[in-house]
Amino acid sequence: MNRIFKRxxxxxxxxxxxxxxxxxxxxxxxxSFLKSDSYGGFTYVFTLQNYLKLFDxxxxxxxxxxxxxxxxxxxxxxxxxxxxxxxxNEKSKMVQSILMTLVILPFLTNSLIRTxxxxxxxxxxxxxxxxxxxFHIIKEPxxxxxxxxxxxxxxVYTLLPFMILPLYSSISxxxxxYIEAAKDLGASKLTIFFKIxxxxxxxxxxxxxxxxxxxxxxxxxxxxxxxxxxxMLLGNLIKNQFLTARxxxxxxxxxxxxxxxxxxxxxxxxxxxxxxxDLGGL
Amino acid sequence: xxxxxxxNLFIFxxxxxxxxxxxxxxxxxxxxxxxxxxxxxxxxxxYKVLFENRSLLEAFKNTMIVSLVSTLCSTIVGTLSxxxxxxxxxxxxxxxxxxxxxxxxxxxxxxxxSLLSIYTLMKLDLGMFTLILSHIAFSIPYVIIxxxxxxxxxxxxMEDAAKDLGANAFHVFxxxxxxxLVPGIISxxxxxxxxxxxxxxxxxxTAGPGSNTLPLKIYSMIKTGITPDVNALSTIILVFTLFxxxxxxxxxxxxxxxxxxx
Amino acid sequence: MESKVIxxxxxxxxxxxxxxxxxxxNLEVYEGEIVTFLGPSGCGKTTVLRMISGLxxxxxxxxxIDGKDMNGIxxxxxxxxxxxQSYALFPHLSVYDNIAFGLKMKKEKKGxxxxxxxxMLKLVNLQGYEKRLPHELSGGEQQRVAIARALINKPxxxxxxxxxSALDKKLKKQMRVExxxxxxxxxxxxxxxxxxxxxxxxxxxRILLMRNGxxxxxxxxxxxxxxxxxxxxxxxxxxxxIFTGEILGVSKGLANVLIDDTxxxxxxxxGYQKGESVTIVIRPENMNVTTVNKEYNLLDVEMKNYSYxxxxxxxxxxxSLKKDLKLLLTKEKFANIQNKKIWKVFFDFDDMVVxxxxx
Numbered sequence: 001m002n003r004i005f006k007r008x009x010x011x012x013x014x015x016x017x018x019x020x021x022x023x024x025x026x027x028x029x030x031x032s033f034l035k036s037d038s039y040g041g042f043t044y045v046f047t048l049q050n051y052l053k054l055f056d057x058x059x060x061x062x063x064x065x066x067x068x069x070x071x072x073x074x075x076x077x078x079x080x081x082x083x084x085x086x087x088x089n090e091k092s093k094m095v096q097s098i099l100m101t102l103v104i105l106p107f108l109t110n111s112l113i114r115t116x117x118x119x120x121x122x123x124x125x126x127x128x129x130x131x132x133x134x135f136h137i138i139k140e141p142x143x144x145x146x147x148x149x150x151x152x153x154x155x156v157y158t159l160l161p162f163m164i165l166p167l168y169s170s171i172s173x174x175x176x177x178y179i180e181a182a183k184d185l186g187a188s189k190l191t192i193f194f195k196i197x198x199x200x201x202x203x204x205x206x207x208x209x210x211x212x213x214x215x216x217x218x219x220x221x222x223x224x225x226x227x228x229x230x231x232m233l234l235g236n237l238i239k240n241q242f243l244t245a246r247x248x249x250x251x252x253x254x255x256x257x258x259x260x261x262x263x264x265x266x267x268x269x270x271x272x273x274x275x276x277x278d279l280g281g282l
Numbered sequence: 283x284x285x286x287x288x289x290n291l292f293i294f295x296x297x298x299x300x301x302x303x304x305x306x307x308x309x310x311x312x313x314x315x316x317x318x319x320x321x322x323x324x325x326x327x328x329y330k331v332l333f334e335n336r337s338l339l340e341a342f343k344n345t346m347i348v349s350l351v352s353t354l355c356s357t358i359v360g361t362l363s364x365x366x367x368x369x370x371x372x373x374x375x376x377x378x379x380x381x382x383x384x385x386x387x388x389x390x391x392x393x394x395x396s397l398l399s400i401y402t403l404m405k406l407d408l409g410m411f412t413l414i415l416s417h418i419a420f421s422i423p424y425v426i427i428x429x430x431x432x433x434x435x436x437x438x439x440m441e442d443a444a445k446d447l448g449a450n451a452f453h454v455f456x457x458x459x460x461x462x463l464v465p466g467i468i469s470x471x472x473x474x475x476x477x478x479x480x481x482x483x484x485x486x487x488t489a490g491p492g493s494n495t496l497p498l499k500i501y502s503m504i505k506t507g508i509t510p511d512v513n514a515l516s517t518i519i520l521v522f523t524l525f526x527x528x529x530x531x532x533x534x535x536x537x538x539x540x541x542x543x544x
Numbered sequence: 545m546e547s548k549v550i551x552x553x554x555x556x557x558x559x560x561x562x563x564x565x566x567x568x569x570n571l572e573v574y575e576g577e578i579v580t581f582l583g584p585s586g587c588g589k590t591t592v593l594r595m596i597s598g599l600x601x602x603x604x605x606x607x608x609i610d611g612k613d614m615n616g617i618x619x620x621x622x623x624x625x626x627x628x629q630s631y632a633l634f635p636h637l638s639v640y641d642n643i644a645f646g647l648k649m650k651k652e653k654k655g656x657x658x659x660x661x662x663x664m665l666k667l668v669n670l671q672g673y674e675k676r677l678p679h680e681l682s683g684g685e686q687q688r689v690a691i692a693r694a695l696i697n698k699p700x701x702x703x704x705x706x707x708x709s710a711l712d713k714k715l716k717k718q719m720r721v722e723x724x725x726x727x728x729x730x731x732x733x734x735x736x737x738x739x740x741x742x743x744x745x746x747x748x749x750r751i752l753l754m755r756n757g758x759x760x761x762x763x764x765x766x767x768x769x770x771x772x773x774x775x776x777x778x779x780x781x782x783x784x785x786i787f788t789g790e791i792l793g794v795s796k797g798l799a800n801v802l803i804d805d806t807x808x809x810x811x812x813x814x815g816y817q818k819g820e821s822v823t824i825v826i827r828p829e830n831m832n833v834t835t836v837n838k839e840y841n842l843l844d845v846e847m848k849n850y851s852y853x854x855x856x857x858x859x860x861x862x863x864s865l866k867k868d869l870k871l872l873l874t875k876e877k878f879a880n881i882q883n884k885k886i887w888k889v890f891f892d893f894d895d896m897v898v899x900x901x902x903x
Contacts, residue, residue: 002451002618009455010372013363017381020419024396025384027403084296087289099293101527106300107480108523110345112497113516116504117303120310127306130320157299210387218391221482225504235391235483242395242487252399255392266387276383277427439632442599445619446626447697448649457645461636 025259032252040246050253059237059254066234069148069223070216073155077163077212078205080156085168086197100168103161111158115225118154119145122226146228154222159215163208166278170204171197203274210265210279217258234258304520311513329518332511341499342515344410348485348495349478352417357471359418360425361463365455367426368433369441382423393420394487401488408490416488417481421474428473432466433459472530547574549611550733551596551701556605558591558757565591567757569605573701578727578734582744583754584780589737592754593703596735598622610700620649625694626703630710631686633678639665639689640674646697664692667726684715691726701733708743720747741781745769753777769827771897778825778897785831785869787824791816806864810840812893816900823899828858828872830895833881834888841891845869847881861889 035045053059088099106114121127122144129141144150174197182192198205220235229236234254241251270276314323332338366372367379385393397416398408406412436459444458482497489498500512551573558566566588573579581589594600596607598619607614609624625646633642643664647657665671668688678686687707694702707723708716724747727734738744744751745765753760753768753776761773772778778786789803799811801822809824816822834842845861848868852858857878859871869889873881881887 005451005455006366006370006372009362009366010370012359013366013378014374016359016363016419016422017378019400020397020415021381021384024393024400027400028392028396031399080296083289083292087293090289099297102297103300104476105523105527106304107476108527109304109479109516109520110482110497110500111480112482112500113307113512114303116500116508116512117307119504120306121303157303160296160300214387214389218389218483220391221486221501235389238391238395239486242398248399251395255395258389258392262388277430279383279386437630437632439628439630440634442594442597442619443626443628443632443693444634444645445599446597446624447646447693448620449645450620453649458634462634 028252028255031249032256034249036247036249040248042249047249050250051257053250054253054257062232062234062237063257065231066217069151069155069231069233070213072152073159073216074163074209074212076152076156077160077208080160081163081167081208084164085171088168089171096172100165103164107161112221115154115158115222118150118157119225122150122153145226146230148227148231150226150228151223151231151233154226155216155219158219158222159212162211162215166204166207166211167201168204169278170201170207174200203269203272203278206269206272207274207278210269213265214262217261304516307513307516308520310510311517313510316510328510328514331509332514332518335509335511337494338499338511338515341494341496342519344493345479345496348410348413348417348493349475352414352421352478353471353475355414356418356421356425356474357467360422360470360474361429361460361467362455363422364426364429364433364466365459365463368430382426385420385423386427390420390481390483391487394484397484398487408488408493410490410493413485413489413493413495416484417478420481420484421477424473424477425467425470428470429463429466432463436462547576549573550575550609551735552608553592553596554606554608556592556595556602556607558588558595558600558603565757566595569757569759571752571759571762573733573735575733576731577749578724578736578747580736580738580744580748580751581754582738582741582751582780583760585739587754588757589739589754590705591757593626593705593735593737596701597624597626597703599626623697623699624701624703625697625699626705627687627690627694627707629706631678631690633686633689633693635678637677638674639670639676639678639681642678642689643692643696645693650697660696661692664696667695668692683711684719687711687719691723695730695732699732701735704734704736706738707736708738709740716743723747745781751781753780772825772899774899775823775825778823778899783828783870783872785826785828785867787826787865787867789822789824791818791820791822793818804865807843808840809891809896811896811898814898821901824891825897825899826891826895828870829856830892831869831871832890832892832895833871833873833877834890835880836890838890843869843889843891844886845889846886850878863889 031042032050033046033048034042035047035049036042054063088096091099119126123129124141124143126144128144129138132138133141144153178196178200179192182196187195217233218235218238220233220239223229223231223233223236227233238251238254238258241247241254269279309321311328312324312326313321314325314327315321367375394416397412397419401408401412440458440462441454444454449457482501485495485497486501489495496515500508503509503512549572551571553569553571556566556569557564569592571579581592583589591600595602596609598614598617598621609622614622634645637645640661643661644657647660652660661674665673668691670685670688670692673681673685673689678689681689687710690707704723708719711719720743723734736744736747745768748765750762750764751768752762755776761768761777763771763773768777768781772781772784775786775788778784787803787809789801789809792800792802792808794800794813794816797813799813799816801809801811801824803809803824811822811824843863843865845863848860848862850857850859857873857875859873859878859881861869861871863869871889
C-alpha cells in the first residue's frame with residue numbers, strides 16, 4: 001500500500017518533467033543542428049550552419065539591440081525599485097502588505113491589454129500628446145512610440161513588478177538594527193545604502209535582474225506594438241523563424257543561444273548567494 | 283517632514299505609472315467617442331456592445347477556461363509533487379528537482395516554441411488542449427515552490443506521529459499533511475492563476491486557430507482596429523479581480539491583526 | 545524477574561552509510577517496567593527507540609515485540625506508540641480529533657471512539673478540552689494530549705522520546721510524578737529516552753546507559769549509582785571524584801595504588817595484578833572529613849571554595865592530587881572545617897568503587 005502510494009504519487013511529476021520540460025528542450029537542441037529545407041520543414045542532416053548564421057552581422061545586430069534594450073530596462077527598473085522598496089519598507093506592516101498587493105494587481109489584467117493602454121497614451125494623437133499640445137507645452141506632437149523609447153517604456157512598465165518583488169522581499173528581511181548600528185557609528189545615508197543595504201540585498205537584486213533581463217529579450221509583443229515592428233529583438237526573430245519564415249532549425253539555434261545567456265545569469269545569481277526557490281516566489 | 287512627503291510622492295508616482303494604462307482603459311470604457319483620445323461624454327454603451335460582441339466574449343470565456351483548468355491541474359499536481367519530492371527518494375529525483383526550475387528561468391518564448399515543436403512532433407492539433415497543457419507546464423513549478431516553503435516549516439515529527447498511530451502513506455498525506463499545506467496551496471494557486479491570466483507569449487505559440495483567448499484576440503484587434511468594448515471588458519475583469527483581491531486582503535489583514543495580538 | 549519479555553532486541557545495528565550509530569544492541573525489556581535509555585545527545589538512544597517503533601528500519605539484527613518478529617512490519621502496524629519530543633500534535637485537529645486519530649485509522653465505530661476518547665480525557669485530566677486546538681494549550685496540556693493520543697490505542701509498549709525536555713523545570717518535576725503514577729496505574733511498559741540523569745534515576749526501574757551506539761551498563765538506578773562499572777558511568781551519573789592509578793603491589797589482603805605519583809590508596813585485595821591500572825570512584829557525599837588519625841588513606845586538603853544550596857555545602861578542595869576534590873557536607877561537618885587551613889579526608893574501603901582496567 002505504502003509503496004503503491006509512493007509510486008503513484010511520483011508519476012505525475014516524472015511525466016511532467018520528462019514530457020513538458022526535458023523532451024521539448026532536447027528536441028529544440030536536436031532541431032538546432034538540422035538543415036532546414038525551403039518548404040518550412042527540415043531534413044535530418046547534421047549541420048552547424050544555424051549556429052554559424054548567428055554570427056552574421058544582421059543577426060549580431062539583433063543580439064546587440066536586444067541586450068541594449070534589456071540592459072537599459074533593467075537599469076531603469078533598479079533605479080525605480082530601490083528607493084520604492086526602501087520607502088515602502090518604512091511603512092507599517094499592514095500598509096506594506098496592501099502596497100505590495102497593489103504591485104501585483106495589474107498582472108490580473110493581461111499584459112497585452114495594459115500594453116494597449118500604453119498605445120492609447122503614447123500615440124501621436126494619444127492622450128499625452130493631446131494634453132501637452134492643449135497646454136501649449138509643445139508645438140509638435142512628440143514621438144513617444146514606434147521607437148526605442150516606446151519599447152523601453154513598455155518593457156519597464158511590464159517588468160517593474162518583477163524587480164520590485166524580490167528586492168522588497170530581501171530589503172524587508174534586513175534587521176533594522178544594522179541600520180541603527182551604522183547610524184550610531186556615524187555613517188552617512190549614502191554609506192548606509194552602499195555599504196549595508198546593497199550588500200545585504202544583492203541576491204534579491206540579482207533575482208530581479210534575472211526576472212527582468214531575460215523576459216525583456218523575449219517579449220516580442222511589446223516591441224511589435226510599441227516599437228512598431230521597426231526594431232527587431234531576439235524575441236521577434238525567434239517568433240518569425242517559427243511562425244513566418246518557418247526556419248525552425250535556425251529559430252532553435254537562436255533559442256539555444258538565449259538559453260546559454262540565461263544559464264550564465266543564473267550562475268551569477270547563484271554566486272551572489274541566491275536560492276533557486278526564491279526565483280519562483282513572486 | 284519634507285523627506286516624508288517626497289518619499290510618499292515617489293511611492294505615489296510609481297503606482298501612478300503602474301495604474302496609468304489601466305486607468306485610461308477604465309475611463310475610456312465610459313466614453314461616448316469611438317476614438318480613445320478625448321473624453322467627450324459618459325455612456326454605458328460600450329458595455330452593451332460588449333455583450334453583443336460574440337467573438338470577444340468567446341475569447342474571454344476561453345481565457346477563463348484555460349486559466350481555471352490549468353490552475354486546478356497545476357495546483358493538484360504541484361501540491362502532490364511538492365510532497366513527494368520533500369518526502370521520498372526515488373529514481374531520477376535529483377534530475378527532476380533541477381528540471382523544475384527551467385520553466386521559471388528560461389525565456390517564455392523558448393518555452394513557447396519548444397512546446398510548439400513537440401506538439402507538432404507528437405502530431406497534436408493546436409487548440410484548447412495544447413493551450414491548457416502549456417499553461418500547466420509553466421505553472422507547476424511555481425505551485426511546487428509555494429507549497430514547498432510551507433512543507434519545510436512543518437514539524438517533521440508530525441508525519442512520524444501519524445505513522446506511529448496507524449496511518450498509511452496515503453492517510454499521512456491526506457489527513458495530516460494536506461490540511462496543513464492550505465496556505466501554501468492557496469498562494470500557489472493564486473500565483474498560477476495570475477501568471478496564466480497574464481501570459482501572452484506562450485499562448486501565442488501554443489493556441490490553435492479555434493482557441494482564441496483574450497490576449498490573442500486583442501493582439502489581432504490592435505492590428506485591425508480596436509473598439510472601446512475591449513476597454514469595457516478590461517474594466518469588468520479589473521473590477522472582478524479587485525473584488526477577489528479585497529476579499530483575500532481582508533482575510534490577510536485579519537490574520538496580521540490576530541498575530542499581532544498573540 | 546519472573547515477568548515476561550515484551551520487547552527483545554537481538555544484535556540490532558544501525559548505520560548510515562559508513563557511520564555506525566547503533567552497534568550490536570541486545571536488550572530484553574520486561575512487561576510493566578520502565579526502562580530508560582540514558583546517554584549524551586548523539587549516542588543513538590533515539591535511533592534505538594525509532595527502530596522499535598518501526599519509524600527507522602534496522603540495518604541488521606532482529607526486534608521482537610511480544611514474541612513477534614517485527615522484520616518487515618511497518619510502524620503503522622506495530623502495537624507500540626510514541627510520545628515525541630515536540631509532541632507532534634496535529635495542529636489542524638482539535639484535542640478530540642488528535643486523540644481519536646489512531647482509532648479512526650483503525651476504522652473503529654464512532655460510538656466506541658467517543659467513549660474511549662472520553663475515558664482518556666478523564667485519565668489525563670483534560671475534560672472539557674475536546675474542541676480546543678493544540679496551539680491554544682499550554683505545554684503541559686499539550687503533553688497530556690500527546691499521552692492520551694498514544695495510550696488510547698492500548699499499546700503494548702509506550703515509547704517516550706525525551707517527553708519532558710520542552711517543559712520548564714517545575715512542570716518537568718510535576719509531569720515526572722504524573723507519568724510514573726500513570727504507568728503504575730495502567731501497568732504499561734515504558735521505554736523512556738532522556739539525557740537527563742536525574743530524570744532517569746527518579747523514574748526508571750532499570751537504566752540503560754549508552755555511549756556511541758553501545759550499551760555501557762544496564763542496571764537499576766541504585767546499582768548504576770552505587771556500583772558504576774565504568775569511568776564513563778560513574779562520571780555521567782551523579783557527581784564523582786575519580787582517580788586513576790596503578791597497582792604497586794598486593795600483600796596481606798590489601799592492594800596499594802599510586803595516584804598521580806604522590807598519593808597511595810590502600811584497597812581490599814580483589815585479585816589485583818601488579819601493574820594493573822584501576823579507577824577509583826568516590827561520590828562527594830561519601831568523602832569523609834576526619835580528625836582521627838588513620839594509618840592509611842588519609843589525604844591532607846585545603847578548602848578552595850564552596851557553595852551552599854540550602855541543605856548541603858558543596859566544597860571544592862585542593863590537595864597534592866592533580867584534580868580538585870568535591871565534597872558534599874552537612875552543616876555540622878562544614879562548621880568543623882570552615883576555619884581550618886589544612887584538614888584531612890579519609891577514604892573508606894566501603895565508600896570506594898573500584899573499576900578495573902582503563903574503561
